[in-house]
Amino acid sequence: MREALRKIDIIDARPAFTQDDADALNERFKGVETSTMLKTLFDERKLGEVAVVSSFGTESAVLLHLIASVDRTIPVTFVDTLKMFPETLEYRETLIKSLGIKNSNIVQPHESVLADKDANGLRWSFDPDGCCEIRKVEPLKRAKSGLDSWISGRKAFQSVTRNNIPRFEIADGLLKINPLGDWIKDDLEAYFEEHDLPRHPLEEQGYLSVGCAPCTSKVLPGEDPRAGRWRGWDKTECGIHEAVTPLPGADDDGTNDPIF
Structure with missing residues (x-):
């Protein structure tokens, strides 16, 4: 009986990533090509639910x-805030189809929360942090609740607030992977050209970083790529990559050897 319980414990065990794990991964994959790193991570199957x-x-x-070049079945999650540009929704469909992504899903804010905290849909105009919290941060928190690790598209060059992004970090108890953290704009442009990837339809109009429609504007010459986000506000992140003060009344829900 004791042996059977031990086997169950092993089967049910899920990785609990620590900063030591992130440090070990950063050291292990230092200088390794991004595609090689992703293939190795997926082949080793040590990321848990990702x-x-x-x-x-x-x-x-x-x-x-x-991601799709290595494993098209890796889930791809999109947070639809219900304030997105129609062009972004169309672009999502284009990429899913053209890249052959097999497992895509959408998460949205709860209707009851919107009715209670943003009934007229204008919270973005006077409380952008609060709007991001209910429309983006909380829905993504739900989407990540069953994950052990997740993959982000953040890049250091996008803004001065995103300098020194590591490939691996610990965020909210999960292993967060930033495969493009050290890529520069020229790297991205070369990759787009090499693989003939479709462009976001708003890019040619001057929208270099696209978020929700009410809070996104065109980027002017000489500005960093995210200058058009929340223009006029002392705000640079939605809260997914940086803590946002919870809304009033919002629910608040040792060391280990490195796994890698």
Whole structure:
């Protein structure tokens, strides 16, 4: 009986990633080509339950192509805030079809939460942090609740607030993987051209970073790529990659040897 319980414990065991794991992975894959790194990670199957989180923005095709080239069954999650540009929704469909992604899903804010905290749909105009919290942060938190690790498309060059992004980090108790963290704009452009990837339809109009329609504007010459996000506000992130103060009344839900 004791042996049977021990076997069950082994079967049910899920990775509990620590900073030591992230440090070990950063050291192991230092200088390794991104596609090789992803293939190795997927082949070794040590990431536990993993998914890609994609905004389907202007640069999203690169990461999605890299992932799909290795394993098209890796889940790809999109947070539809219900404030997205129609062009972004169309672009999502284009990439899913052209890249052959097999497991795509959408998560949205709860209707009851919107009715309670943003009934007129204008919270973005006076409380962008609160709007992001209910429309993006909370839905993604639900989507990540069953994950052990997740893959982000963040890149250091996008903004001064994103300098020194490691390939691996620990965020909210999960292993967060940033395969493109050290890529520069020229790398992305070369990849788009090499693989003839479709472009976001708004990019040619000057939208270099695309989020929700009310909070996204065109980027002016000389500005960093994310200057058009929340223009006029002291805000640079939606909260997915940086903590946002929870809404009033919102629910709050040792060391280990490295796994790798």
